[in-house]
Amino acid sequence: MSYVPTRGHGLIDPPLTHDELAQRITDAVEGVTTEQALGELTVHVEPDSLLAVLRTCKEELACEMLADLSGVHWPAGDHVIERQSSTTGWPSYRVSRDRGVIEVLYIVRSASRNHRLRVAVGTDDTDPVLPSATGIYPTANYHEREVYDFFGVRFEGHPDLTRILMPDDWIGHPHRKDYPLGGVDVDYKHDKYIPPPDERDLREVID
Amino acid sequence: MAVDPNVESSLSDDALELFVEGADWESVVDAVEDDTLTVNMGPQHPSTHGVLRLVLNLDGEVVTKLTPIIGYLHTGIEKNAEYRTWVQGTTFFTRMDYLAPLYNEAAYSLGVEQLLGIDIPKRAEVVRVILLEFNRIASHLVWLATGGMELGSTTMMTFGFREREHILDLFESQSGLRMNHAYIRPGGLAQDVTSDFVERCESLLELLPRKIADYEDLLLKNPIWNDRLRGVGIIDEQTCYEYGVTGPLLRAAGVPWDLRKAEPCLGYDEYDFEVPTETAADSFARFLVRIAEMRESMGIIRQALDRLPDGPVMVADKRIAWPSQQALGPDGIGNDPEYIRHIMGESMESLINHFKLVTQGFTVPAGQVYVPLESPRGELGYAITSTGTNKPYRVHVREPSFVNLQAADVMSRGHMVSDVVVVVASLDPVMGGVDR
Structure with missing residues (x-):
């Protein structure tokens, strides 16, 4: 009926440490860098070696589940970040990029050994293309449709890459940082007509 | 059963397309040659747990494929x-x-x-x-x-x-x-x-x-x-x-x-x-x-x-903590008189901190x-x-x-x-x- 695990143990074997995981992945696939921060292991890979890393995770590191897949948009340019440094003592954080990147993050998890790691891959935001992970983890199907919907990343080899949460005829990819939150200026002072959402021309706003 | 000229077909030329207007079920059944049927279920359906739309491919009454269509409740x-x-x-x-x-x-x-x-x-x-x-x-x-x-x-x-x-x-x-x-x-x-x-x-x-x-x-x-x-x-x-x-x-x-x-x-x-x-x-x-x-x-x-x-x-x-030990006053508003007295009457720095925390938040x-x-x-x-x-x-x-x-x-x-x-x-x- 139930099991009594000791803290942090998997269902079958004890977990691999972050160092062991990083070592095994860098040994298996070339051109991979690893980073440990905030108690989590991140593996940075190039798009070419993404599937090789995911396959290594699944077949050699017992990561039978793809827990999560999400995107983050880092646009090009200098980003001056407004901060209230007077209230905190943390160091300032500045981003400067010569090309925009859409970073896609895969969280792979092992239930049998109870470890997880993050695989991070970047792709250019002007023409974002990545290989699809649906052949390795079928659950990536919905996740990749979501990332395509929100960031415009084309996953090559995906069986049905269509919008999933936004309407089919939506223009633009809403989670990109160059996509505004609103869409119309709201000015209540001068009896201005505010168009309902389906009559707004978002192309003006995005371009 | 009639073909609506205003509706543009999204299907291929050889696909069978029927428009049902009511009371013409017999003619629909006659027109369909095999038993497979695509049926829409939802999004407004009492058994779909809210606005979930399911497209069912049916062979007779047996489901051969189910496609959930979601996004009706997407709020960003x-x-x-x-x-x-x-x-x-x-x-x-x-x-x-x-x-x-x-x-x-x-x-x-x-x-x-x-x-x-x-x-x-x-x-x-x-x-x-x-x-x-x-x-x-x-x-x-x-x-x-x-x-x-x-x-x-x-x-x-x-x-x-x-x-x-x-x-x-x-x-x-x-x-x-x-x-x-x-x-x-x-x-x-x-x-x-x-x-x-x-x-x-x-x-x-x-x-x-x-x-x-x-x-x-x-x-x-x-x-x-x-x-x-x-x-x-x-x-x-x-x-x-x-x-x-x-x-x-x-x-x-x-x-x-x-x-x-x-x-x-x-x-x-x-x-x-x-x-x-x-x-x-x-x-x-x-x-x-x-x-x-x-x-x-x-x-x-x-x-x-x-x-x-x-x-x-x-x-x-205090750089993070939202003032949380507040009491409900007799007027029904959740103010803590002690806290108000402290930031309004005693400590200018506390007032500034409170103001920045509420308006700007912490980093x-x-x-x-x-x-x-x-x-x-x-x-x-x-x-x-x-x-x-x-x-x-x-x-x-x-x-x-x-x-x-x-x-x-x-x-x-x-x-x-x-x-x-x-x-x-x-x-x-x-x-x-x-x-x-």
Whole structure:
């Protein structure tokens, strides 16, 4: 009926440490860098070696589940970040990029050994293309449709890459940082007509 | 039957296309040569758990393919949160999975706390555990109620919602709201629990076991309940892994996987509880698992009430801590006269700090975290990216409803149309969580 695990143990074997995981992945696939921060292991890979890393995770590191897949948009340019440094003592954080990147993050998890790691891959935001992970983890199907919907990343080899949460005829990819939150200026002072959402021309706003 | 010239066909030239105008079913049947049929179900349908639309490919009455079409409830919560402060984010994420709002608040707050590198006071931690487990029971009660209703048992529907209302009364007494509480905040709780909190919890713990026994009496040997649920919607362990299915579905397939045991947060490793599993992997096994989980949750609450310590419910760091020890005045407004006197009359610096904290919020160091929590529906994960400002750069939510819904196709293939209702009910998707 139930099991009594000791803290942090998997269902079958004890977990691999972050160092062991990083070592095994860098040994298996070339051109991979690893980073440990905030108690989590991140593996940075190039798009070419993404599937090789995911396959290594699944077949050699017992990561039978793809827990999560999400995107983050880092646009090009200098980003001056407004901060209230007077209230905190943390160091300032500045981003400067010569090309925009859409970073896609895969969280792979092992239930049998109870470890997880993050695989991070970047792709250019002007023409974002990545290989699809649906052949390795079928659950990536919905996740990749979501990332395509929100960031415009084309996953090559995906069986049905269509919008999933936004309407089919939506223009633009809403989670990109160059996509505004609103869409119309709201000015209540001068009896201005505010168009309902389906009559707004978002192309003006995005371009 | 007529062809509407105004409707442009999206099908290929040789595909058969019929427009049904009513009272012409005979001619439709004559025109269709084979038995396969594509039928739309929802989004407004009493058995689809909210605005879920299913497209069914049918061979006779047997489902050959099921395609969920989602997005009708998409509200852009993740995008909105990028334009709000870290504390305001709580009020957004609590509206995702509206049957388990406290889980969204807790997972988000845990993520922010991990980025901040702070530990919350023990009292806040224990109160969180108590409320989370009550929330799990409330969510499973709604599952029983709606699942029962979809199979024709309106008695179960009234029972489930009746007992859930008692739990929502407890939430209302502590947070002011039945749902969408925004009670769990980064750093602790919005305010301390009331003086009758323990008493209220104990009266619920006295009531609920009797009621859950009633449900078992009603359903466990009920022939209709057994016939409709047993052997329907089977998904085995390996398929669960492939589709990322977690929660009661995975446990009903025989895997004792529970994040409260695997990655304990909020001190879950200090509680003595078991992870109920079943091996049949069908809808009936999920019913048994959820009933057993409610019992385990009550055991956790009992242990938590025993160890509920005194003390603050918000971190001491004044750069982060929203003033949380406020009292409800006679005018019904939650102001603490002592606190008001302090910031208005005694300390200019405190007033400035309060003002900056409320208007600008605190900043969070740059970094990325993924925080999973075992919600009533499975692994609820918050992938948070911070760039060191007072707003989240990106928050992505791994919603168990969204991921589990993918498996509806493999679970319903080969079953009758009426079993699709059982499959979707046993998945327990909440569309607020699926569409976000």
